[in-house]
Amino acid sequence: MLGQMQQAPLLLTDILRHALRNSADQEIVTRLVEGGMHRYTFADAGKRIAQLAHALTDMGIGMGDRVGVIGWNTHRQLELYYALAGIGAVCHTINPRLGPENAGYVMAHAGDKAVFYDATFAPLAAGLAPHLKSVEHYVEMCPEGQVTEVPIETQSYEALIAGKAEEYDWPTFDENTACAMCYTSGTTGKPKGVLYSHRSLVLQCIVSALPNSLGCEQGDVCLPVVPMFHVNAWGVPYTALLLGMKLVMPGPGLDGPSLHELIVKEEVTYALGVPTVWQGLLAHVEGNNLDFGKLKYSLIGGSALSEQLIRGYDKYGVKCRQGWGMTEMSPLGTINVEPEGFYDLPIEERVKRQIKQGPAVPFVDMRIVDKEGTKLAHDGEAEGHLQVRGPWIIDTYYGFEENALTKDGWFDTGDVAVIHPDGVMQITDRAKDVIKSGGEWISSIDIENAALNHPAVMQAAALGMHHPKWDERPLLVIQLKPGQEADFKEVQEFVNKQLPKISAVDDVQVVDEIPLGATGKVLKTKLREHFKDYTLPTAA
Amino acid sequence: MLGQMQQAPLLLTDILRHALRNSADQEIVTRLVEGGMHRYTFADAGKRIAQLAHALTDMGIGMGDRVGVIGWNTHRQLELYYALAGIGAVCHTINPRLGPENAGYVMAHAGDKAVFYDATFAPLAAGLAPHLKSVEHYVEMCPEGQVTEVPIETQSYEALIAGKAEEYDWPTFDENTACAMCYTSGTTGKPKGVLYSHRSLVLQCIVSALPNSLGCEQGDVCLPVVPMFHVNAWGVPYTALLLGMKLVMPGPGLDGPSLHELIVKEEVTYALGVPTVWQGLLAHVEGNNLDFGKLKYSLIGGSALSEQLIRGYDKYGVKCRQGWGMTEMSPLGTINVEPEGFYDLPIEERVKRQIKQGPAVPFVDMRIVDKEGTKLAHDGEAEGHLQVRGPWIIDTYYGFEENALTKDGWFDTGDVAVIHPDGVMQITDRAKDVIKSGGEWISSIDIENAALNHPAVMQAAALGMHHPKWDERPLLVIQLKPGQEADFKEVQEFVNKQLPKISAVDDVQVVDEIPLGATGKVLKTKLREHFKDYTLPTAA
Ligand SMILES: Nc1ncnc2c1ncn2[C@@H]1O[C@H](COP(=O)(O)OP(=O)(O)OP(=O)(O)O)[C@@H](O)[C@H]1O
Ligand SMILES: Nc1ncnc2c1ncn2[C@@H]1O[C@H](COP(=O)(O)OP(=O)(O)OP(=O)(O)O)[C@@H](O)[C@H]1O
Ligand SMILES: [Mg+2]
Ligand SMILES: [Mg+2]
CATH class of the missing domain: 3.30.300.30 (ANL, C-terminal domain)
Known part of the structure; x- marks a missing residue:
C-alpha cells in the first residue's frame, strides 16, 4: 500500500525559492576576478539567476544540455549553478588545474554545448576551442566591454544577461533529472564523469546542513575555499542558501594573505577546504603574528587532516573538523563532528579523534570488506576496502555502459579503512597506496x-x-x-x-x-x- | 537526461540504522504506564524493535496492514513506530480522547488488523472490540502477567516479544510505501485519515532537524509532550534518533507536577507540546516557586501561542518557539525560529514576532488566495485562505476517491492567514471561525x-x-x-x-x-x- 502524500519532486529550484522567500536580504560577497569586491543580496542573485536562465534559453540551451564552466568561486558561477539546474540543463564544472589536455578531454567527453570561463582561463578556453566540436558558445564571466582578446568568438557574461526579465517561471520535472556534472580529480587515472541529479544534490544538501553534519549554526558566515569545480564546492552553494547563511566567495585569491583578509573583513565563521590551503593560511598567520578573526570552524577534507594542522589551528581557537568524501559521493560521506563535551578534553585526547575521518552521515551506508568481498567487523581493528551506498552515491560513470557497483550494489571507494565500534571511520590509505x-x-x-x-x-x-x-x-x-x-x-x-x-x-x-x-x-x-x-x- | 546516482529509497529504517550506528549509547527514558521509570539505550531499543518485528511477522502482519495503537508516549510505542514501518506495515495511532464512538469509527475506517493499547485504555479497547470486524489481535502494552482483565482475548506486549531474535533483516521497498496513519482531530467534522509514506516522513524529519527549523543542537534532551497519536508527536520520535538526542517520554504523566519532575530530573532542554499543556506547567511552576531546570526551548503549536505564555516562560529564561502545522502536513509547515540577534531585543519587540506562526520550512510552499482562488500579495496586509504544497503534504484522504487539492494542486488548510514580506506567516483564524x-x-x-x-x-x-x-x-x-x-x-x-x-x-x-x-x-x-x-x- 502506498502513502497518499503529494508527489512533489525535490529540485534545486526549491532551495533557491526558499532562500529568496526566507532570507532575501542575506549577503553574498565575492572577490572579483576583474579586481575589487562584489556584494549583493540573495534577492539580487535571484533576479540575475532568472536573467541568466532567459539568456541560456535564448542561446538554445535546455533540458539535458551540458554547459562547461571554468572558473573561480564567484557569484557568477553561483548564478550558473542555479540557472542551469533550474532549466533542466547540466552545469559541468571543469578543474582548470587538470591541464589543457585533461580539461579538453573532459569537455569533449561531456559534449559541452557552451563554455563559460573566467578571464584567467581565457587562454585555456581559446586553446581548446579548435578541438571542441560540441561547443557552440563561449562566454567570458566578465563585465561588458572587458572580454579578453582571444582568437575565438566570445561574449561577456554581463552583456549576455543585461536587460533580460528578472523573473523566470521555473519548470517542474522529474527529481532524477541531471543538474550537475563533475569529473574525478584523476589522481589514479583518467578523470571519470559523475552526473548528479536534483534528487541526489538536494538530499545531500539537506543532510549536510544537519547540526550533526557540517554543524553550521544560525548566523554563521560561510567561506567555501574548496573550488566550485571540486564536487560543487562540497555543496556549500546549496547549503548556504538553504540555511540562509552569508556566503563569501574567494574568487581567485586562494593564497594566505587574500584568504586571511577575507576571513577577517567579512567575519567568516565557517570555512571549508583541502589541507594544503589550510597549511598556507596557517603559515601566513603564524609568520605575521595575525589571528583568525571570528573563524570558529574549518572543515577540512579531500585528503587526510594532519595532527599538525589541528594543533596549529587549535592555538588560535579554530576548530578543525574533518570530512571525507569523493566526487562519486556528491561528496559527503563522513563528517567528524565533535561529540558533546569534546572541547573539555585536553588536546592530546582530541587529536586522536580529530585525525579520523568520522562517522557516516545519515543515509550513507559504509562497510569494509576483504579481498574476496567478505564483510569485516567494525571493531576498530579489521582493515578493509571501504564500500558505500546511498542516495547521493554514484551508480554509473557518465558514458559507461556498466554500473560502477559490486554485484550486491555497493560502490568501492578505492580507500582502505577501519571502522570503529562507535561508527567512526578512519582511512588508512588509498588501496593503490597501501x-x-x-x-x-x-x-x-x-x-x-x-x-x-x-x-x-x-x-x-x-x-x-x-x-x-x-x-x-x-x-x-x-x-x-x-x-x-x-x-x-x-x-x-x-x-x-x-x-x-x-x-x-x-x-x-x-x-x-x-x-x-x-x-x-x-x-x-x-x-x-x-x-x-x-x-x-x-x-x- | 537523468542523473546517474544510486536509486536508494528513503526509508524510516535508515533513520533507525543511523541511530544504532552513530549513537548506540544514547538514552531513551520513559515514565511507565505501569508505574516507575524505564531507561535504555538506542542499542537496546534496536534489539527490541527487531524482536517486535519478528513477533508482528509471526502474527501475520506484513506489507500494507494497518495496526492500531492507543497509547501514551512510551518506549513501547516508539518500538511499534519503527517495527511496523520497518516491515512495510502501517502504524495507525489513535487519539483516545476522541471518545469511544470516534475511536471506533477511525479503527473500523482504517481496517486495523491488530490493536496495541496501554492499560489505561483497556476498557476502551474492550468496549470497541465487538464492533471491530477487522481486528484479529489485541495486545496490551504491559509486562508479562500484568494484562488488565477484560472480556477480550489479549496478550501482553512483553510476552509477545520475549525470546525473539534481536536482529531483523529489514526489507527494502518503494519509498512511497505507507508507514503511518493519523486521523485529523475532528474539530471541524468527522476525523479524516492521512496516510503517510516513508518518503514523506523521512523528508519532514530531515527538514525539521535543520538548525533553522526545530533548531535542536548537539546535546539537546528532547521531551515530546505532544502525544504520539497527534501527528506522530510532530515527528520527534524520528528526529531524536536522526540527531542522536536523548529522548524523554512522559507516558501518562501530562499534568504540571509530573512534567516538571521529568524536565528537571532528566535535564530536558527542548520540549514540544500544545499551548494548554504549557499553560498547566507554567501555573504549577509559578504556584510552587520552582524553575525549569535546563529547559531552553519549548516548541508550541497545534493552536496559537499567546503573548501571555511567551511572557510567562520568558521570566524563567525559557524560549517559546511557535510552530504551525496540520495532520495533513505531517505536520510541519512553519517554525518561528528566531532570527540572529533576536534575544538582544526587548521582550516588547520579541512578542510581536513570536505570536506569529513563522516562515515556511524548506520545500513547503505557501500562498494565500481570496474566495475566488486569486493569489493575494505577501505584503503583511492581505488576508486570505492559506494553501500549501510540498512533499509531506496530503494528496488524498484515506478511503476517498478524489484528491483533497485545488485544481492547480494546492491543499487548502482551512486556515486564514497573512504572509509578511519576510516570509513570516500569521494565522488570523480558521476559515470557519473568522x-x-x-x-x-x-x-x-x-x-x-x-x-x-x-x-x-x-x-x-x-x-x-x-x-x-x-x-x-x-x-x-x-x-x-x-x-x-x-x-x-x-x-x-x-x-x-x-x-x-x-x-x-x-x-x-x-x-x-x-x-x-x-x-x-x-x-x-x-x-x-x-x-x-x-x-x-x-x-x-
Ligand atoms: N578526509 C580525508 N582523508 C583521507 N583521504 C581523503 C579524505 N577526503 C577525501 N579523501 C581522498 O580523496 C578521494 C576522493 O577524491 P576525489 O573524488 O576528489 O578524486 P580522486 O579520488 O582524488 O581522483 P580519481 O578518482 O580521479 O583518482 C577519496 O577516495 C580519498 O582517497
Ligand atoms: N501555531 C498555530 N497557531 C494557530 N493555529 C494552529 C497552529 N498550529 C496548528 N493550528 C491549527 O490546527 C490545525 C491543524 O490541526 P490538526 O491537524 O491537529 O486537526 P484539526 O484541524 O484541529 O482537526 P480537523 O481537521 O479534524 O478539524 C491547523 O489547521 C490550524 O488551524
Ligand atoms: Mg577517486
Ligand atoms: Mg484540520
Whole structure:
C-alpha cells in the first residue's frame, strides 16, 4: 500500500525559492576576478539567476544540455549553478588545474554545448576551442566591454544577461533529472564523469546542513575555499542558501594573505577546504603574528587532516573538523563532528579523534570488506576496502555502459579503512597506496601524519618500495619548509618514534617539491616515477 | 537526461540504522504506564524493535496492514513506530480522547488488523472490540502477567516479544510505501485519515532537524509532550534518533507536577507540546516557586501561542518557539525560529514576532488566495485562505476517491492567514471561525490573545455572533483561573484597549469551562451550541 502524500519532486529550484522567500536580504560577497569586491543580496542573485536562465534559453540551451564552466568561486558561477539546474540543463564544472589536455578531454567527453570561463582561463578556453566540436558558445564571466582578446568568438557574461526579465517561471520535472556534472580529480587515472541529479544534490544538501553534519549554526558566515569545480564546492552553494547563511566567495585569491583578509573583513565563521590551503593560511598567520578573526570552524577534507594542522589551528581557537568524501559521493560521506563535551578534553585526547575521518552521515551506508568481498567487523581493528551506498552515491560513470557497483550494489571507494565500534571511520590509505609489508598493510597516512609533526617538514608522502624480504617497506619523502634544513637521520628517528615498529620508515628522502594534483592532493604516481630507480638501503 | 546516482529509497529504517550506528549509547527514558521509570539505550531499543518485528511477522502482519495503537508516549510505542514501518506495515495511532464512538469509527475506517493499547485504555479497547470486524489481535502494552482483565482475548506486549531474535533483516521497498496513519482531530467534522509514506516522513524529519527549523543542537534532551497519536508527536520520535538526542517520554504523566519532575530530573532542554499543556506547567511552576531546570526551548503549536505564555516562560529564561502545522502536513509547515540577534531585543519587540506562526520550512510552499482562488500579495496586509504544497503534504484522504487539492494542486488548510514580506506567516483564524463584520474579517486569535493577557483569564474564545447591522460581531467567552473573579466590564475594556476598533468585542461572557477537543484545542462548535440562544447586547 502506498502513502497518499503529494508527489512533489525535490529540485534545486526549491532551495533557491526558499532562500529568496526566507532570507532575501542575506549577503553574498565575492572577490572579483576583474579586481575589487562584489556584494549583493540573495534577492539580487535571484533576479540575475532568472536573467541568466532567459539568456541560456535564448542561446538554445535546455533540458539535458551540458554547459562547461571554468572558473573561480564567484557569484557568477553561483548564478550558473542555479540557472542551469533550474532549466533542466547540466552545469559541468571543469578543474582548470587538470591541464589543457585533461580539461579538453573532459569537455569533449561531456559534449559541452557552451563554455563559460573566467578571464584567467581565457587562454585555456581559446586553446581548446579548435578541438571542441560540441561547443557552440563561449562566454567570458566578465563585465561588458572587458572580454579578453582571444582568437575565438566570445561574449561577456554581463552583456549576455543585461536587460533580460528578472523573473523566470521555473519548470517542474522529474527529481532524477541531471543538474550537475563533475569529473574525478584523476589522481589514479583518467578523470571519470559523475552526473548528479536534483534528487541526489538536494538530499545531500539537506543532510549536510544537519547540526550533526557540517554543524553550521544560525548566523554563521560561510567561506567555501574548496573550488566550485571540486564536487560543487562540497555543496556549500546549496547549503548556504538553504540555511540562509552569508556566503563569501574567494574568487581567485586562494593564497594566505587574500584568504586571511577575507576571513577577517567579512567575519567568516565557517570555512571549508583541502589541507594544503589550510597549511598556507596557517603559515601566513603564524609568520605575521595575525589571528583568525571570528573563524570558529574549518572543515577540512579531500585528503587526510594532519595532527599538525589541528594543533596549529587549535592555538588560535579554530576548530578543525574533518570530512571525507569523493566526487562519486556528491561528496559527503563522513563528517567528524565533535561529540558533546569534546572541547573539555585536553588536546592530546582530541587529536586522536580529530585525525579520523568520522562517522557516516545519515543515509550513507559504509562497510569494509576483504579481498574476496567478505564483510569485516567494525571493531576498530579489521582493515578493509571501504564500500558505500546511498542516495547521493554514484551508480554509473557518465558514458559507461556498466554500473560502477559490486554485484550486491555497493560502490568501492578505492580507500582502505577501519571502522570503529562507535561508527567512526578512519582511512588508512588509498588501496593503490597501501604499503604491503610481509603480508601486513602499513598506512601511509599514519606515516605522513607523523612526519608532518616535525617542525621542518612542509609536505610528506610515504611510498611502498620494493624489498626482497618484506615485499615492500616504507620510504618517506619530505619537502622542507622554506629556509629550513633537516638531518635525515633525525627526521627518521622523530617519525619512527611515533609509529608501531612495523610502520617504521626504512629511509627518508628530501625533494624540492612534492607534486600536488589538481585538487591539492599529493600525486603519488608522479612521485613513484621520480623514485623508480631508487633502492631502499635496507634492500641492498 | 537523468542523473546517474544510486536509486536508494528513503526509508524510516535508515533513520533507525543511523541511530544504532552513530549513537548506540544514547538514552531513551520513559515514565511507565505501569508505574516507575524505564531507561535504555538506542542499542537496546534496536534489539527490541527487531524482536517486535519478528513477533508482528509471526502474527501475520506484513506489507500494507494497518495496526492500531492507543497509547501514551512510551518506549513501547516508539518500538511499534519503527517495527511496523520497518516491515512495510502501517502504524495507525489513535487519539483516545476522541471518545469511544470516534475511536471506533477511525479503527473500523482504517481496517486495523491488530490493536496495541496501554492499560489505561483497556476498557476502551474492550468496549470497541465487538464492533471491530477487522481486528484479529489485541495486545496490551504491559509486562508479562500484568494484562488488565477484560472480556477480550489479549496478550501482553512483553510476552509477545520475549525470546525473539534481536536482529531483523529489514526489507527494502518503494519509498512511497505507507508507514503511518493519523486521523485529523475532528474539530471541524468527522476525523479524516492521512496516510503517510516513508518518503514523506523521512523528508519532514530531515527538514525539521535543520538548525533553522526545530533548531535542536548537539546535546539537546528532547521531551515530546505532544502525544504520539497527534501527528506522530510532530515527528520527534524520528528526529531524536536522526540527531542522536536523548529522548524523554512522559507516558501518562501530562499534568504540571509530573512534567516538571521529568524536565528537571532528566535535564530536558527542548520540549514540544500544545499551548494548554504549557499553560498547566507554567501555573504549577509559578504556584510552587520552582524553575525549569535546563529547559531552553519549548516548541508550541497545534493552536496559537499567546503573548501571555511567551511572557510567562520568558521570566524563567525559557524560549517559546511557535510552530504551525496540520495532520495533513505531517505536520510541519512553519517554525518561528528566531532570527540572529533576536534575544538582544526587548521582550516588547520579541512578542510581536513570536505570536506569529513563522516562515515556511524548506520545500513547503505557501500562498494565500481570496474566495475566488486569486493569489493575494505577501505584503503583511492581505488576508486570505492559506494553501500549501510540498512533499509531506496530503494528496488524498484515506478511503476517498478524489484528491483533497485545488485544481492547480494546492491543499487548502482551512486556515486564514497573512504572509509578511519576510516570509513570516500569521494565522488570523480558521476559515470557519473568522468573524465577518461589515464585510471585514476580524481575527478571533487576536481577540483571544488579548484576553489571555488578563491576569484572571485562563482560557478564551471569540465567537462571531449574529448582528442585524454588521452581520456578525465578536463575543468573548472566558474561563477564569481557579479562585479568580472578574468584572466583565473591566475585562472588556482591558481587551478592547489592545485591539483595533473594528475588533473590539461587543460582550464578555464567563463559562465554567471552555470545552477542549482531543488535542487540547478549544472546541468552538460546542461553544457555539452553548450560546445558540444568546443575543449580543448591541444587537438587541
Ligand atoms: N578526509 C580525508 N582523508 C583521507 N583521504 C581523503 C579524505 N577526503 C577525501 N579523501 C581522498 O580523496 C578521494 C576522493 O577524491 P576525489 O573524488 O576528489 O578524486 P580522486 O579520488 O582524488 O581522483 P580519481 O578518482 O580521479 O583518482 C577519496 O577516495 C580519498 O582517497
Ligand atoms: N501555531 C498555530 N497557531 C494557530 N493555529 C494552529 C497552529 N498550529 C496548528 N493550528 C491549527 O490546527 C490545525 C491543524 O490541526 P490538526 O491537524 O491537529 O486537526 P484539526 O484541524 O484541529 O482537526 P480537523 O481537521 O479534524 O478539524 C491547523 O489547521 C490550524 O488551524
Ligand atoms: Mg577517486
Ligand atoms: Mg484540520
